[in-house]
Amino acid sequence: MRKGFILYSFIVFILIIIGVLTVQFHQMSRQAGAMAFRFEKSELVRQIAESAIDEAFAIFFSETKNINSEKFKFLFKHKKDSTLSFQLPIMEDFSPNSGDDLSFIASAMIIDFRDSDIYGNRLYPGEGVGTFQISVAAVLKQRTKIVAQCQITRHHDFRIISLVTSQKRKPYYATNFLLDYALFVRCGMREFQTSTPIKSSYNADNIQIVVRDQSQIPVEKRGKIFFGGTDIKKYLNDSPIFFNVAENFSQYQELFPKFVPKIIYTVPLSDCCNLFPSLRGFQNDLQGMTGVFEAQIGPIWKSQYSGAQGDYESKTKEGVKDALESFQCNTNPGVLQISDNGIMARDPAYAASILEGAIRQRFLYTVKFNLNLDNVGKISQSDKNKIKNDPAYKLFCLPIPKNPISNTNIKTFLTNLAQIDQRDAAKTLPLISRFEDNFLFTSKQQNFERRDGSEKDSYPSPQDFFRKDGGRMHPFDADFRPYAHGLLRSKTMDYFDIFKTSSVYDKAKGELNLRGITTVFDEVTFQGPNQGPVEFSGKGVIIADGFRILSGIKKKATAAPDDFCILYTRGGNITIDTTQEIEAGIMAVGDQGNVIVTKPLKLKGCLVVDYLQLENWANGKHTITYNPDLNRSSSEGDFFQIIPAPQITFQRITEDGT
Amino acid sequence: MRRRAFTLTELLISMVLLSLALLPLLWMTTYSNRESMDAYYEIIAFSLAKEPIEVFRSFGYEWLTSYTNHPLTRFPIGTMVVKPRNTPDQYPFDSELFEREINIAQNDTTQNGIKARRVTVSVHPVKRSRSDAWLRRNEVKLEALIFDGPRM
Numbered sequence: 001m002r003k004g005f006i007l008y009s010f011i012v013f014i015l016i017i018i019g020v021l022t023v024q025f026h027q028m029s030r031q032a033g034a035m036a037f038r039f040e041k042s043e044l045v046r047q048i049a050e051s052a053i054d055e056a057f058a059i060f061f062s063e064t065k066n067i068n069s070e071k072f073k074f075l076f077k078h079k080k081d082s083t084l085s086f087q088l089p090i091m092e093d094f095s096p097n098s099g100d101d102l103s104f105i106a107s108a109m110i111i112d113f114r115d116s117d118i119y120g121n122r123l124y125p126g127e128g129v130g131t132f133q134i135s136v137a138a139v140l141k142q143r144t145k146i147v148a149q150c151q152i153t154r155h156h157d158f159r160i161i162s163l164v165t166s167q168k169r170k171p172y173y174a175t176n177f178l179l180d181y182a183l184f185v186r187c188g189m190r191e192f193q194t195s196t197p198i199k200s201s202y203n204a205d206n207i208q209i210v211v212r213d214q215s216q217i218p219v220e221k222r223g224k225i226f227f228g229g230t231d232i233k234k235y236l237n238d239s240p241i242f243f244n245v246a247e248n249f250s251q252y253q254e255l256f257p258k259f260v261p262k263i264i265y266t267v268p269l270s271d272c273c274n275l276f277p278s279l280r281g282f283q284n285d286l287q288g289m290t291g292v293f294e295a296q297i298g299p300i301w302k303s304q305y306s307g308a309q310g311d312y313e314s315k316t317k318e319g320v321k322d323a324l325e326s327f328q329c330n331t332n333p334g335v336l337q338i339s340d341n342g343i344m345a346r347d348p349a350y351a352a353s354i355l356e357g358a359i360r361q362r363f364l365y366t367v368k369f370n371l372n373l374d375n376v377g378k379i380s381q382s383d384k385n386k387i388k389n390d391p392a393y394k395l396f397c398l399p400i401p402k403n404p405i406s407n408t409n410i411k412t413f414l415t416n417l418a419q420i421d422q423r424d425a426a427k428t429l430p431l432i433s434r435f436e437d438n439f440l441f442t443s444k445q446q447n448f449e450r451r452d453g454s455e456k457d458s459y460p461s462p463q464d465f466f467r468k469d470g471g472r473m474h475p476f477d478a479d480f481r482p483y484a485h486g487l488l489r490s491k492t493m494d495y496f497d498i499f500k501t502s503s504v505y506d507k508a509k510g511e512l513n514l515r516g517i518t519t520v521f522d523e524v525t526f527q528g529p530n531q532g533p534v535e536f537s538g539k540g541v542i543i544a545d546g547f548r549i550l551s552g553i554k555k556k557a558t559a560a561p562d563d564f565c566i567l568y569t570r571g572g573n574i575t576i577d578t579t580q581e582i583e584a585g586i587m588a589v590g591d592q593g594n595v596i597v598t599k600p601l602k603l604k605g606c607l608v609v610d611y612l613q614l615e616n617w618a619n620g621k622h623t624i625t626y627n628p629d630l631n632r633s634s635s636e637g638d639f640f641q642i643i644p645a646p647q648i649t650f651q652r653i654t655e656d657g658t
Numbered sequence: 659m660r661r662r663a664f665t666l667t668e669l670l671i672s673m674v675l676l677s678l679a680l681l682p683l684l685w686m687t688t689y690s691n692r693e694s695m696d697a698y699y700e701i702i703a704f705s706l707a708k709e710p711i712e713v714f715r716s717f718g719y720e721w722l723t724s725y726t727n728h729p730l731t732r733f734p735i736g737t738m739v740v741k742p743r744n745t746p747d748q749y750p751f752d753s754e755l756f757e758r759e760i761n762i763a764q765n766d767t768t769q770n771g772i773k774a775r776r777v778t779v780s781v782h783p784v785k786r787s788r789s790d791a792w793l794r795r796n797e798v799k800l801e802a803l804i805f806d807g808p809r810m
Contacts, residue, residue, distance in 0.1 A: 004664075015679050022683040029690035029697070036697035039733075040704050040798075049709060051774070054715075054805035058772045061808040089769045094803060503720075503808075570716045646808045 041140060042655050046567035047103065049138040049150040052091045056106050057156065057644065058087065063539075064158075064642040065515070068460075071108075075158055075642050076112040078130045088136070101141040111155060117487060124165075124174035126640055130158050131649065139371040148526070148655070155650035159643045160486045161516060163539055168634035169218045172392070175484050176541075177463070179585060182211045182223025182354070182626035183334045183336075184371055184608040186589050189229025191611045192241045193327050202612070203244045203332040205301070209612075211354075213339040214626055220351045220633040223606055223626030224462075225338060230357030233459035240358035240458070242437040243334020244300040248519040255364060257439050259297050259449035262369070264429040267420060272371060274416045276393055276409070288375035293397065293431050295367040297448065300435060300643045301333045312396065316366045316433045319398035328435065334361070335614065340623065341527070355459040362437040365448075367397035369417075386541070397432050403604040475580045482608075483517055483541055483568060490516035496544075511556070512521055514540030514565055516643040523572065523616050527551045533580055539641060546572025552580025562629040562639075564605070569593050576601060585630060597622060606630055670738065687723045695792035702750055702791075702800035703781040706740060706758050708734075710779050714762075717807040722775050725762055735760055755789035758783045767803060774803040 004199045005178070063071040074084045083106045092104060115128035137151040162174040178184055185191065192201050213657045214222040227241045246257075272291040273280045305314035306476035321329045339356060371393050373384040387393060395413050405411040421431040428449045439448075440457045483489075499520045500507035515538045521544040533552030539560035546569050555563055565583065567574065570590035576582065577598045585605040588595050593610050601622035632639060664672075685726040710733040714722050721728075729735060740749055763776040781798045783789035 018680070019683055022686045026690040027685045032697035033693045036700045043704060043708055044800065047708070047800065050715065051803040053804065054807075055772065055774065055803070058805050058808065060771075062771055090767055090774055090803065090805075092773060093769075095769075102693075497662055512742070542678065594667035640768075644808070 011023045012223055013087055019429065020402075022278065038148070042150065045140045045148040045150040046139050046653065046655060048091070048094070048140075049136055049152045050630075051094070052088050052104055052106070052135060052138055053136040053152045053154060054090050054092050056086070056136050057154070057646070058109075059088070060156075061644050061646070062133075065643060067501045067640065074108065075110070075130065075132060075644075077126075077161060078110050078132075078160075080110050080112070083107050083109045085228075086285070091138075093311050100147070100367075101143075103139045104139040105134050105139075105140070106122075109135070112233045117485060121376075123485060123488070124162055125490060126160060126638065127174065128160055128486070129162070131155055131550070132158055146360070150656075153650075153652045153654075154648050156647070157645040159488050159490060159516065161641055161646070162638050162644070163311050163516075163641050164630060164632050166632040166634055166637050166639075168637065174638075178482050178587060178589065178605060178608045179630040180224055181226055181608060182214070182606050182624055183209070183225045184228075184356050184589070184606070185226075185612050186228045186608075186610045188227025188241060188612075192227065192229075192542055201327040201330050202241065202614070203330045203407060204239035204335050204614055207335045207614055207617055208337060208621045209335050210337045210340045210621060210623045212623055212625045214354060215339070215347070215350055217626070217628045218633060221628040222354050223628070223629045224356050225336070225359065226356040226462055227359060230359055230458070232358050232460045239438060242360045242362035243336050244435075246333035247299045247302040251335050256297050259295075259448045261429075262294050262296065263292055264295045265293040265431055266372070266428060267293075271416075271420055274420070275369070275413050277412060278409075285378045288371070288373075288377060288595065290369045290372045292372045293367050294370065295365065295429060297363055297365050297436065300331050300364045303380070312368065313364065315362060315368060316368075316396050318396065319396055319401070320364075320433050320435055322403065323399035324435070324625060327365050333436075348440075351588055352459060357461050358458040358572060360437050360440055360457070362435050363434075365430070365436040366433045369393075369395055369397055369413075399434065401433050415530055417462075427517045435537040481570070482587060483543060486519075488517060489519050489543075490645070492519045492521075494521050496520060496522040499524060504540075510534045512536035512538075512542075512565060514538035514542075514563070514642055517541045520544040523548065524567075525550065526553060535586075537563055539563050539639070541566040541568055543568045543570070545569060547574045548577045549574065549578060549582060553582045553584045554580075555583050564627060564629050566605075583627075585627070661673065671746060689789055692792065692794075698795050699752070699755070699783070699789045699793040700795070702752055703756055703783075704800070706749075706753060706756055707781045707798050707800040710758075710760050711800060714777055715802065715804055719773065719775060719804050722762060722777070722804050731758055735762065752789065755784050755787045757784055760801040766806075773806040776800050777804060792807075 003472070021618065028369060048584045059408045060071050063069040064075060066072060070084070071086070074082070085105075087108050088104050095102065103446065106633070111131040111133050113128055113130035116122050133153060133155050135151065135153040137149060139149040160429060163176060164179060165174045211223070230241050234635060247423060267290065269283060269286055269289050272286075272289060273283060275291065279286060300317070302310075302313070305311065317331060321331065338351065338648040371388055372381075373388055376384060395410065397417055400414050400418060403412070418429060421427075438457065440459065459507060491502075491504065493502060499505050499518075503513060504510050504518050505524075508529070510532065512534060514536055518540065520542065524542065524544040525548040526534045531551060533554040535554050535556040537556040539562070542565070544567070547567050549567075553565060555565075564585065566585040568587040568589075570593060572588070573594050574586055574597055575587070575596040575598070579599045579602070581602040581604055583604045585608070586595060586603060587606075587608040589608050589610050591610075592614060594607055594613050595607070596616040598618050600618060600620040601624075603623065604625045605627045607624050713730070713733065714725075726735065735770050740753040746792050750802065759780045759782070761776075761778045766773040766775055768774075778799065778801045783793050
């Protein structure tokens, strides 16, 4: 009896142990099953959330291209801790498994904004680098129960840059201020005065640079022309840059100041005797004789000089040259035309709207001297004619040349002529021939009158600009760097090989996708497929060590009308080896940047260089058509661009579920 | 002296009772075993499904759209059995009990200029293998959208 009880007890005990272990095992297996289920669902939701946050960033990146979009305004205001909720249309249509109910909550928040560089220098108002947060929560439900949810939070930086500043903000130029110029030559005056060969002094008989007519463009949006060093405010004592008027412009009288008289001055017998001492012995017989100065103005360059008038003009020109220095002796036609109808500036208002600094036309002012014996009564008419037509008394009124004059008669004439010219300061017209460069391009309303060189006519000075160091306002000078703020650049690449396969430039397709400032530390070559142009869309700047442009650059048909492309090199060259149109701003400025133009240039944009270096330009006519989208009016306001950076600076993943 | 012992009847009754007591335990054990093995194989299957999606996501949309030009040998389009012994990667040995099928959609899913490409990965147990025996589901499937990154 007792043994039976023990045996039963033992069996029951064993059964209980087995039961407990079995239940434990069962619970563990159920937990494993639940864990597997949760693992699957949470991973599923995490994958969905990863896609969702990618979509959220893609939406921000895409929509901030549009300055009127909600996302652009949200980032542009960058009010700290402000939030913005938005939809994820693609992910909301995404259903991983039937029966699951998937929902998303997406929002963005401004974390920070910095409007100074690392040295504490303030950036242009409105520009800066900020950080914003995107947060996406994906929630998976079965019936009403939340099965799994995952929230991913990421931080991205964003840059706000002013790609084009408006007239309204011009007192605070951003580093894009050079876009205001159709033609800008930073070291213009230096090059004009010192370069060799002489063709670099902007007067050449086989090169024309035409800045095409902008009269149809609103005044505020016209591209200006400026040669550094001609700023009258800063370089008060310097000479202007001048362009010689050629004969094909001489038909346009508007180019010259008003000039009515032919006889400009008469001197008495005593002065005639001073000019020609040989007449002194005949003073009594020549009573009533006067000396007459006749003057005219005209082009400085003609293809040929013929006849007596031609001989007079060419000899006068050569005589004037003999008294001048280096660049002033260049009598070739001016290379610059500020409109394309063969004339530099007919309308003073138009010229004033696009020209800055002391930039003038130079024409030839000729004076010759004759003796007038009409009132002389003591000698016969034949003697009068003899004296009057004697070449010894018909001299050109020239300045005293640099080299000594061997002919004593001419030496005496010129020396005394200079004294007579100086004697009467009230004379309205000079008595000595000259290359006249004291008048602005358009002197339509001006009378030609004596100028002694102390009066300096000039177009308005350029605006001061907002420089990198300290954000102070500076007068326009050589010490500037366009697009100087590296922290505002959106993308940097080391080699052209990287660039040509990047999302910015697809060399195979010949496509440029521009947005913001891209830097390439290499020379960049542009050549479209099948000899066609490279096509671009978007608005942006490419900074490189140099450019070789072997085919045209053209805006894509699908691009926005105001999209533009700027190619900028600081110390390198931009070689343009194509006759196709280049729809881009070309900038080679900062450290001896140059352009090399091997074929007639057709540029639609702007040209900004340190030196023109015309010896690097092919002969022929080069045209610059200014793109008014590079200059915004006050009413348009600045064009700011926002570039969210794809780099993730912070990420947090939070998962939950049942 | 006559020794007392269990009668046959008693023995039979005891065995029946014991069997009745052990049967649920046996059932529980079997069920638990199946549940555990199912969870085990499901996690392996899901890990195998997740792997190519994560790799593809890290390479990005542009790379994915031309994937057939430069496929990764580990992630071929179509069906392939994972061979853990032939790769340096640390797969569980039981991975070879599964076939993985990768598909990339031919066309994009687009909305307002934003593009994404759908990747579908299905993992099936190899027929008549242990995984086929233990895994309750015929397939573990994972889908993801790989979005076009910013074009700058």
